[in-house]
Ligand SMILES: [Zn+2]
């Protein structure tokens with residue numbers, strides 16, 4: 001199909017913009033790409049590393065006169081929390097600090113979990129040292145309280161990380177687009193450019209929405225007005241072996257009912273999700289900002305479930321939709337190989353055509369945790 005489309009495509013003349021959408025002249029872009037030297041995995045790794053060394057402060061009042069100290073590795077899951085599940089200062093994660101295509105090529109394209117030091121785990125260089133400690137002091141230095149302020153801080157950090165990473169990925173993909181298809185046949189060039197353009201389009205929409213959302217959070221935090229925070233928090237009886245801080249935009253509810261189109265041009269309703277330890281117990285926190293029918297419908301579909309089901313539903317949710325989660329080495333060792341393979345399978349990137357199974361939170365024959373839910377707290381009406 002692609003071959004046919006490509007073969008019928010009118011090639012631009014040398015000085016016209018290239019067909020790939022890069023904005024460059026054809027002669028400086030794809031005209032001779034087939035004859036260029038093909039790219040090695042280590043060269044792509046250099047690009048990925050180069051675009052992941054961005055550092056800036058995302059605090060609402062960030063600026064030359066207000067920031068102080070270096071840009072730090074801000075933890076989305078604090079070290080003190082990860083410490084509760086670490087083995088020799090390490091946890092497991094799919095999110096290694098330096099993603100590498102070289103490693104991927106050794107594992108035949110599969111992303112495998114790795115041990116990561118808790119000082120590196122979950123970090124992003126998105127706050128200066130002063131603003132990081134000032135802003136997140138309430139949830140870093142005090143026990144987590146079920147309240148709008150603490151919930152907002154959890155959510156804000158997840159939103160900032162998500163925005164930071166998507167901006168980084170966008171920059172990285174733009175560079176990759178310029179070299180990935182060197183030395184390839186024109187049909188393959190077209191295939192790669194199409195896939196990258198779809199990803200760039202989606203990223204662009206996500207970045208736009210996350211920037212807008214961050215502005216709303218910034219305003220609320222600046223005025224210490226936490227009233228628009230909506231939380232749905234499940235408390236349970238043990239320290240969570242998996243800890244998480246991430247954001248997503250629900251597409252389906254628990255039953256698989258569609259809540260919105262998978263690629264929506266309108267603004268997305270972001271929902272943040274955290275699994276955190278609180279002394280000897282734990283909490284699962286869904287948090288969003290303002291009135292969102294989509295987030296509310298999503299939570300309502302989960303709220304119908306009995307307590308016994310909820311912890312594993314939450315884990316399936318994290319494994320299916322999120323990536324910024326970390327787990328105890330002792331827990332990983334306790335799983336059988338089939339469960340480990342299932343978790344690894346869930347993490348692998350989905351093809352643009354594939355997407356996530358709408359029923360991914362429903363029982364699938366695997367149970368991951370035995371947490372006992374003791375209460376559900378929320379600050380809105382169903
Ligand atoms: Zn081009």
Ligand SMILES: [Zn+2]
Pocket residue numbers: 057058059062063066067068127128129130131132
């Ligand atoms: Zn700052």
